[in-house]
Every structure is written in structure tokens, then in C-alpha cells.
Amino acid sequence: MKKAMFLIVGAAAVLLVFMFVAGEQGQPEASGGGRQLDLSGFDPARVSALELSGVRRATLQRDGSGWTVADPGAPESRFMADEAMVKEALESLARVSGAKFVTGEADRLAAFWLDNAQGLKVRILQEGRPPLELVLGKDGASNGGTYVRMAANTEVFEHPVLLGWRWRRRVMDWSDPRLVRVAPEDITQLVFRVGDDAPVTVTSTGTPGGWRLADGTQVPEGFRFSARVAEQVARDFAGVEVQEVLAGEAAAEAARVLATAHDTVEARLKDGKTVVLRLGRAPESQDPVFVQLEGDARVYGVSTAAALQVRKRLVDFRDLRLLDFAREKVNRLRIQAGETTVVVAKDAQGWALREPQTPPESFRFDASQVEAQLVWLQQLEAARLLDAPVEDAQAGLSSPVAWVEVSEEGGGVQTLRLGNAVPDVPGGFKEVYARGARDGFTYAVEDRARAWLARGLVLFSAP
Incomplete structure (x- = not known):
């Protein structure tokens, strides 16, 4: 009897110990397995x-x-x-x-x-x-x-x-400042509708330099289209950044303004989708410029500079390069600025200085600088075409302030002439009259181009 009682008490004791241990294991403070981070209602x-x-x-x-x-x-x-x-x-x-x-x-x-x-x-x-x-x-x-x-x-x-x-x-x-979330290489066509001008459409073949004006586009006499400009506009369109998202009454007022008058840039993509950006016709002094994406009720503010980069007319796609030569064929380069003349020529041994025949003793000719100057001349662009006629004498193109001759194998010679300062330049910039070899038009070029050529012999000096 006593033995049976002893066994019962012992079993009870073991059970109590087991329950205690189990209970302790069930407490989160002991093992962390009980309490849980409950985010089941989170979606x-x-x-x-x-x-x-x-x-x-x-x-x-x-x-x-x-x-x-x-x-x-x-x-x-x-x-x-x-x-x-x-x-x-x-x-x-x-x-x-x-x-x-x-x-x-x-x-x-x-x-x-x-x-x-x-x-x-x-x-x-x-x-x-x-x-x-x-x-x-x-x-x-x-x-x-x-x-x-x-x-x-x-x-x-x-x-x-x-x-x-x-x-x-x-x-x-x-924040993500991108307004238009597309890759430039996915844009196959851009259509610009600005003011009362006829729409301008440019299309891409998908290859570098493959942009062109749409067939049938009416252009002025002598107009040359710049595929490089179109390619840059595509990059600018994809890179427009938002300065702010308008809210409240400011957004409502901006939306009313945009509904009344706006310019548009329409981008058509490889996948067939279309992105249309509306730009408010604000004065250039206004910053930011109000814009909207078609299908998006929100109104955004972008910088004036960003708006100018994508608000394009036909004239903005004019190729303004002044020279067009193949660098590998050039065998002579002559630069005259004021009373200083520098001539370099290429023979079997490479580029050599021909004039001045007796350069300063400290001068060290660097043939690689010739290639650098040819690249610069190839890429030199005018700031704008001057529509109003101007006499060569008045422009200083009869006796240029700076004169460049680029000679190619076979006898072809291209010239660039930079003349007097252009008066009354918008924005207070300094420009000079210019005429290149590609046509007979008179252009305005930033004055820093003249200042660069005026360096003369230094352009070909070793660092």
C-alpha cells in the first residue's frame, strides 16, 4: 500500500516538474518561441x-x-x-x-x-x-x-x-526626380508641336546617328538637319527631372493654364506606347515651368532649362557645324590670328611645325596636339544662323580677326573666318561673326572660339 502510494506521489512529482518545464518553455522570455512579431495584417x-x-x-x-x-x-x-x-x-x-x-x-x-x-x-x-x-x-x-x-x-x-x-x-x-521613365534608345520617334509652327517629326533607325526628319518635312533653302541634335533631345527628354509636384490651388491653377495653352512633345517607343509631355507656355523668366504627362492628373514643375531642352522647333535641328572634313585626310593646317600665323604639315614622318620657322627656344612641338585641334575644329558649331543680311566689311569677314585653312589630300581646302563682334547679343553673351566652308551663310559664334585660336603657337605646345 505504502509502496503504491509512494509510486503515485513520485509520478505526480515528475508530472509537476514536466508541466513546469513545459510551461517555462512556453514563456517568450525564456526562449523567444512563444511571442511573435505579428505582421499578418500587413499587405x-x-x-x-x-x-x-x-x-x-x-x-x-x-x-x-x-x-x-x-x-x-x-x-x-x-x-x-x-x-x-x-x-x-x-x-x-x-x-x-x-x-x-x-x-x-x-x-x-x-x-x-x-x-x-x-x-x-x-x-x-x-x-x-x-x-x-x-x-x-x-x-x-x-x-x-x-x-x-x-x-x-x-x-x-x-x-x-x-x-x-x-x-x-x-x-x-x-525621391526619384525622373519625369519620363523611358530609356533614350527606346524612343523611335519624337513629334514637336510648338506654338503656331507646323509640327516637326524626327524618327530614329535605332543606330547611332540614325535620326532624320520625317519624309515630306518642308525645310528652308540650305537647311542641314543635325542627327546629333535629335539624338541629344531624345536623351534630354528621357532625363527631364521634376523640381516639385504641385498641390492644392497651385496645382489647380497650373492645370487650368496648361489646358488653355501648351506645347507638346510626343515620344513613340519601340513597344508601341506613346508618352506625351505638355509644357506650359511660360515666359523664360518663369521657373519652374508647369508640365503634365498625358494621362496623369498631377502637375509638375521643371526647370526653365529642362523645358528649353525639349521644346524644339525646326530651326533648332539645324546643323550648325562650320567645317566638314575627314581628319585622316588632312595634311596641312594653317591658323592665323591677328599678326600671328602658325602652319603645321604632315609628311612621311608625321606632323611637323612649318611656321614660324624659328619658334621660341622654350617651345616644344607636340604632334598629338594637331589631332586635338582638328577634333575641335570638326566639332565647332555656331551659336546660331543670322537671318538678317550683313555686309562682309561690316562683319569683319573681308579681313578676318581669325582665319583657319584645313587642307586635305587631293587639294581640297576648307576655310573658317571669324570677324567682328556681333552687336546686341541676347542674354549679354559675346559672339563674333563667322563663315565656314559648308555654305555661304553668316553665323554667330561664341567669342571664346576666337580667343582659342588667338593662342596661336601655344595650341601645339607640349604640356
Whole structure:
């Protein structure tokens, strides 16, 4: 009897010990296996806004056109947000598998940067679900992630993903300034409608230098199309950056202005899609210029310079290069500026200085500089074609201030003449009259071209 009683008491004792141990294992403070970081109600696809406060302040909102970001202290100044960056941050937060419970002690929050002074507070608004409020703390948890807690309590967890660099961003760190998110090489056609001018269409073959005017385009006599300019405009169109996203009454007023009068740039892409940019017809002094993308209700502000880069008329596609020669065929170059004349020529041994015959003793001729000057002359462009006629004597082209002769094998010679200063230049720039070998037109060239040629012998000196 006593033996039976002893066995019963012993079994009970063992059971109590087992229950105690099991109960201890069920407590999160003992193993971390009980309490979990519960983000089951979080769905990145449903997120409509993010409100960040604490060590970083930013408000991100999603609408039908994508994400925008603003400083909570200036909500009227919004910027386009990098959608890939926002998506990656949200998805990283949702990956909670492997999260570990650390502690529930409030006095330890500062050690994990989860107190009010160091924590990043994140309020996540979701469609059809209650807001989710978290505090993100210090990186470097034992599982390689970031310390985090729900804002409503002090329970600290180790999130398994490094969140700090994804979430602790300033307003402009979240922003993506690109207005048109296309690659320049994907643009096959650009159509420009500016003011009352006839539309201008340029198309690309998809190869470098493959841009051309659309068949049937009416051009002035002597007009030469520049494929290089068209290629640059395509790059500029793809690179337009937003200065701000207008909000409130400012956006409404800008939209009304754009609806009344605007210019457009239409880009057609390889995949058949079309992107249409509307530009407000603002005076050049206005900055920013109001713009809209067709199908996007938002109104943006871009710099005046950016607007000028894509607002193009036919005249803007004129090839303004003044010389056209093959460098490999050039065998003589003569530059005269004022009373100074320099001549270099190529023979079987290469380039050599021919004039002056007795250069200064300190001068060291560098043949590679000849090639550099030929490249510069090939790429030299006028600032503009001068429509108003001007006599050669008045322009200083009868007795040029600077004169260049480029001789090629076979006897061909191309000349460039730079003359007097052009009066009343818009914008206060300094220009001189110029005439090249490609046609008989008179152009205006930036004065720095004359100043460069005036260096004379120094152009061919060894560094």
C-alpha cells in the first residue's frame, strides 16, 4: 500500500516538474518561441500611405500615378518618389520569418534605439485595413537584422532583415526626380508641336546617328538637319527631372493654364506606347515651368532649362557645324590670328611645325596636339544662323580677326573666318561673326572660339 502510494506521489512529482518545464518553455522570455512579431495584417499591395516620424520625417502617398513624398512640415511641396525603392522597403518589412523576441522591458528600449529619441516611427495606412504602427530601431541584431517593436507596446523583436538603410531616409532620399521613365534608345520617334509652327517629326533607325526628319518635312533653302541634335533631345527628354509636384490651388491653377495653352512633345517607343509631355507656355523668366504627362492628373514643375531642352522647333535641328572634313585626310593646317600665323604639315614622318620657322627656344612641338585641334575644329558649331543680311566689311569677314585653312589630300581646302563682334547679343553673351566652308551663310559664334585660336603657337605646345 505504502509502496503504491509512494509510486503515485513520485509520478505526480515528475508530472509537476514536466508541466513546469513545459510551461517555462512556453514563456517568450525564456526562449523567444512563444511571442511573435505579428505582421499578418500587413499587405504591401494595399499600402496607400506611409508616415515617418522620429529620427526621420517624411510622408509618402500613393495615387493612380504612383508615389510622391513630402516633408510633413511642408505638405504642399511634394516630389516624385522612387517607386522601386518604396516597394523594396515595404517588402523587406513583410519578410518576418525568423524574427526573434528579445525583451519586454521598457527600460531597455534606448539600448535598441527604440525609444522616442532614437526610434523611427512608421505609420502604415492600408486600404480596407486598420493602420499599422511600428518603431524601427538599431541594425545589428543577432540574426543579422534590425530591432523593431509595435508602437503600442514595449516588446522588442529582432527583425531578420536589415531595415535601417531602407527606411531611415530623408525626404529627398526617397525621391526619384525622373519625369519620363523611358530609356533614350527606346524612343523611335519624337513629334514637336510648338506654338503656331507646323509640327516637326524626327524618327530614329535605332543606330547611332540614325535620326532624320520625317519624309515630306518642308525645310528652308540650305537647311542641314543635325542627327546629333535629335539624338541629344531624345536623351534630354528621357532625363527631364521634376523640381516639385504641385498641390492644392497651385496645382489647380497650373492645370487650368496648361489646358488653355501648351506645347507638346510626343515620344513613340519601340513597344508601341506613346508618352506625351505638355509644357506650359511660360515666359523664360518663369521657373519652374508647369508640365503634365498625358494621362496623369498631377502637375509638375521643371526647370526653365529642362523645358528649353525639349521644346524644339525646326530651326533648332539645324546643323550648325562650320567645317566638314575627314581628319585622316588632312595634311596641312594653317591658323592665323591677328599678326600671328602658325602652319603645321604632315609628311612621311608625321606632323611637323612649318611656321614660324624659328619658334621660341622654350617651345616644344607636340604632334598629338594637331589631332586635338582638328577634333575641335570638326566639332565647332555656331551659336546660331543670322537671318538678317550683313555686309562682309561690316562683319569683319573681308579681313578676318581669325582665319583657319584645313587642307586635305587631293587639294581640297576648307576655310573658317571669324570677324567682328556681333552687336546686341541676347542674354549679354559675346559672339563674333563667322563663315565656314559648308555654305555661304553668316553665323554667330561664341567669342571664346576666337580667343582659342588667338593662342596661336601655344595650341601645339607640349604640356
